[in-house]
Amino acid sequence: MFPQVGGCCRKRRTGRRENLETLETVIKVENLRKVYKLGTEKVIALGCVNLEIHRGEICCILGTSGSGKSTLLNMLAGLEKPTKGHIYIGKHDIPKLNEKQLAKLRQKQIGFVFQSYNLLPALTAQENVGLPLMFRGVSKAKRNREAEEMLIHVGLEKRLKHKPTQMSGGQQQRVGIARAFVCKPQIVFADEPTGNLDTKTTKEVMDIMVGICRQYHMTLVLVTHDPSIAKYADRIVTLIDGAIVSDVENQSIAEPVFQLESSTETPEEKKVKGKKRKAAPTKKKSSSLFHKKKTPEEPPAERQPQAGEATEAESQATETTKVETAPKAADSTEAELSGGIENESKN
Numbered sequence: 001m002f003p004q005v006g007g008c009c010r011k012r013r014t015g016r017r018e019n020l021e022t023l024e025t026v027i028k029v030e031n032l033r034k035v036y037k038l039g040t041e042k043v044i045a046l047g048c049v050n051l052e053i054h055r056g057e058i059c060c061i062l063g064t065s066g067s068g069k070s071t072l073l074n075m076l077a078g079l080e081k082p083t084k085g086h087i088y089i090g091k092h093d094i095p096k097l098n099e100k101q102l103a104k105l106r107q108k109q110i111g112f113v114f115q116s117y118n119l120l121p122a123l124t125a126q127e128n129v130g131l132p133l134m135f136r137g138v139s140k141a142k143r144n145r146e147a148e149e150m151l152i153h154v155g156l157e158k159r160l161k162h163k164p165t166q167m168s169g170g171q172q173q174r175v176g177i178a179r180a181f182v183c184k185p186q187i188v189f190a191d192e193p194t195g196n197l198d199t200k201t202t203k204e205v206m207d208i209m210v211g212i213c214r215q216y217h218m219t220l221v222l223v224t225h226d227p228s229i230a231k232y233a234d235r236i237v238t239l240i241d242g243a244i245v246s247d248v249e250n251q252s253i254a255e256p257v258f259q260l261e262s263s264t265e266t267p268e269e270k271k272v273k274g275k276k277r278k279a280a281p282t283k284k285k286s287s288s289l290f291h292k293k294k295t296p297e298e299p300p301a302e303r304q305p306q307a308g309e310a311t312e313a314e315s316q317a318t319e320t321t322k323v324e325t326a327p328k329a330a331d332s333t334e335a336e337l338s339g340g341i342e343n344e345s346k347n
Helices: 069-076 099-109 125-135 140-153 169-181 199-216 267-279 312-346
Strands: 009-012 021-038 041-054 058-062 084-089 110-113 187-191 219-224 235-240 243-249
Touching (some): 021 069, 041 219, 069 084, 069 187, 069 219, 099 110, 125 140, 169 187, 169 199, 199 219
Parallel strands (some): 058 219, 058 235
Antiparallel strands (some): 021 041, 235 243
């Protein structure tokens, strides 16, 4: 895969993998040097950097402002040309590729997560995530479906149709992460991905990125100035004044919380699977702590009459008596009236 300079693979110990495991090298840097000319002066951004990064590794490039870490990341991604040296991604010697070849390589093998999100403000979250798929020629229906699935997995199922201005910084960065990983790239470059986020959101974002990389065995190259972010990596490479001063392994503190479904199923298989789920009879939930059994309701107790109150039966009897006596009283009244009228006529 690479020129035989020190071997294309090497063995090393790591707490996350089995000991003495042979690791495949996906990025190889040889004698990399970058010099900027400022008038008559020369500024050495990188001086003779040598580095290997392996498949499935979370590698952090740690350094303060001006250490050369962002310059190194830009050259690894082919955004800048080195003054001297080689960068290999797979079989490609990055400095020797033209712009068209670089664009094709990024489209197929590389994803980016930026500090400033770099979302298109006129597009919704779903449309922003679907952009890399559009450049690959994926149909609109399919890219909308895959973008929706990725947004659901990063916890943004309620923000599919929201535009960047309608979302918080943490939500925008999650959209950026979904966009970077939607094509399942071989390598993801992240430049200060949590620089604009609070502590809680930072942890959520890092857990998401590490979790996706773990599941799909992707390589993540993370650039940061923050030692607390470096703790999420498997390996920490420290850069000072353009030179690597330390390269140590680390036990990652990441707690992956999002798991993506396997995308090996064809659309037809997914449809059949969905039909089976709909046809399957649903089981009634058994009673548990959250489902209490309903007990038959007891009839309300009869109210006992208080002192001085008549019972219901007595009240009904009294009413019946009143109803029965009422017509008799009316008859007697009519008889008296008729008798009076007869007496008056006789007189």
